[in-house]
Amino acid sequence: MNGGSSRTYLPDNLIATLSNVFPIPFFGIQMVERGKSYEGSPPSAPSGEGQRRLALVIGNSAYPSAPLKNPRNDAELIAAKLRTVYPAFDVMVACDVGREAMENAIDTFEAKLRDSDVALLFFAGHGLQVKGTNYLIPVDADIRQESHLRRRAVSLTEILDIMGSVRTSTLVFLDACRENPFARSLLAGLPDNERSRSFTRSGLAEVRAPSGTFIAFATAPDNIAQDGYGPNSPFTAALTKYMTTPGISIYDVMTDVSRDVRSVTGNRQQPWLQSNLQEHFRFCELPTAPKEAVPSPPPKPKGEVTRQQAPEAEEQRRTAEPDIKAAARARRRLEAVVWASLAQSPNATSLRDFLDEFADGPHAAEAKSMLTKLEYRAEEARRVEQSRQREAARWELLLLQPDALSLHRFIDEFADGEHVEEAKSMYTKLTGRVARKSGISNTEGWQNWTELAVEARDPEGRQRGEAEKWAKLASLKREAHEAEEHQRDETEKLAKLTEPERDAESGGFWKRVSIAVQIGSLLLFALFLLHALSRY
Incomplete structure (x- = not known):
């Protein structure tokens, strides 16, 4: 730190690491203390002097179906400011461009990247996210189905891959999160089963910043940015206000931008940052004064150097x-x-x-x-x-295909479920109907079904086996019931007979027995006589 400065700096690698680890929005948080002024560059921040800086600025306003008021103005303002910072950017501007012109501008931008240390992309206009991928929309795009995106829009991921060849820093600013009619037309062209899913969402999707990359969104992911009431959007107006301040880091710039945007929009819009920068970056460096040549001291004897080593180390x-x-x-x-x-x-x-x-x-x-x-x-x-x-x-x-056993299992497994009351009602109706067919009371039917649920349960739950077991159980119950009914009928019939009738029925029986015995005796006697006569 310099003597008159109250500014405190964090190590560059710590700021870059934490900005990548915590892609949090700016809640008005100062990541480093702001000082009023200082001379020269901080010790931990390499000077930007001599850097070769290249910028591609795109502003699309003239969409036939959904024109925007500010993107062209935003692009022209950003381009002018980038030419005035120190060191200045070599700026390429493309306004109200269709797909072919936009690709040509990107190709030219890619060719110049080989000789650049810092690359910057600014896009203002309509943007669209589909399945987590962000697309920048040219003014002549007619997008009605998903396949149109690859042929008629420009993927942000592809641009980031192109910019990855830069040796030092890649900066991306996206003011493209406005209310988007292309998402509505894309959804309208989908079948009903696709439309019901989360196919498209508002705003732009969160992007994982590659190494050496700084990405700033005009608002948080999946949210919509405002076009603004003045000649420029709130995000661009705030960015161009602070980016030309000499000596402040890009993080300080974005902190001030976030504060102004939230103030103007009543906290409805909040810029979002994701960074993985490996070098400290400032839009506008402070030129350093040339150092005066200091004459080197005369060589000292070896013994004197040895005596001064300890004090010098302590001083360091x-x-x-x-x-x-x-x-x-x-x-x-x-x-x-x-x-x-x-x-x-x-x-x-x-x-x-x-x-x-x-x-x-x-x-x-x-x-x-x-x-x-x-x-x-x-x-x-x-x-x-x-x-x-x-x-x-x-x-x-x-x-x-409802059946009582499956309903019983459903009630056991989902006792607190959403459909358990309906299942109980259906189970009661179904078991009551089966019980009436088999002649068993409802209470006995419930018990029989409970026994069946224990006996018929097998690991695979085969419906056929369960049905056969139930049929067998029901048949046995019916047979037992019929036997019980027959015995009850015989008992009741005997109970209805009078005493003489019972006696008469009992006497007739013994009379028939006596006659049978007599006939048997006569037959035996006849056989004996025949045997005796055969001997004589």
Whole structure:
């Protein structure tokens, strides 16, 4: 730090790492302290002097079906500001271009990238996300189905791949999240079964910043940016206001931009940043004064050099100690800032990244506890959703072919489910109808079905086996019932006879027995006589 400055800097690699690890919006948070003025460049920030900077600026307003007021003005204003910063950008401007002209501009841009250290893309106009992929829309695009996107729009992913050849930094600014008629026409051309899914969403999708890349959206992912009431959009107006301020980093610029945009839009629009920069970047560098040549001191004897080694080392240690302490304090402040943002809207991914970066910090224990709760809730929600989906699928099958045993199992498995009351009602009706056919009371029928559910349950749940077992059980019940009824009828018939009738019926029986005995005796006597006569 310079003597008259109150500005504190974080190490470049820490800022780049945390900006990539935590792609959070700017909630008015200062990632570094702002100072009023300083001379020269901070020690940790390499000077931008001598950098070769290239910019492609595209502004599309003249859409035939959905014209926009500001994108052309935004592109012209951005181009003018990029030419005035230090070092200046070599700016290519393309306004109200169709697909062919837009591709030609990108091809020219790609050819010049080989000789550039910094590349910048600014796009204002209509943008569209489909299945998580962002597309920039030319003015002549007629998009009615998904296949049209590849032939009539330009993929942001392809542009990022082209810009990845730059040696130092890639900067992307997208003011293309406005209310989009192309999404509505695309949905209108889809069949009903496709339209019901989350095929397209508002705004642009979140993009994972490649190494060395800084991406700024005019608003948060899946949200819509405003075109503005003046000649420029709120995002572009704020960006051009602060980007020419000498000596402030790109993160400071975006912090000020976010504050102005939220103020103008009443907090309805909030710029979003994702960064994986490997070098510190400032739009407008402070030119450094040429260093005066200092005469080298005369050589010293070896013995004197040896005696001065210890004081020099101690001096170096005392000089470096304040910088080390300042960096530690800056890291603690940054941890507190990031934690304050996470505590307001925690999510599992950001908490894991926070713990990776600040594993020994004062908020690590609280972050672990919060992460455990979020993971438990997510797992519980997943189980509930899986149970709900399984119940819905089983219920649809039951409605197609209901049977009592399957209903019984459904009630047991989904006792607290959404359709359990309907299943109980259907089960009661079905068992009552079967009970009347077999002549068994409803109460006995319920018990029989309970026995059947135990006996007929097999690992694979084959319906045929279950039906055969039930038929066998019902047949046995019917046979037992018929035998019981026959015995009851005989008993009742005998009970209705009078005493003389019972006696008469009993005497006639014994009389028939006596006659049978007499006949048998006569037959035996006749056989004896025949045997005796045969001997004589």
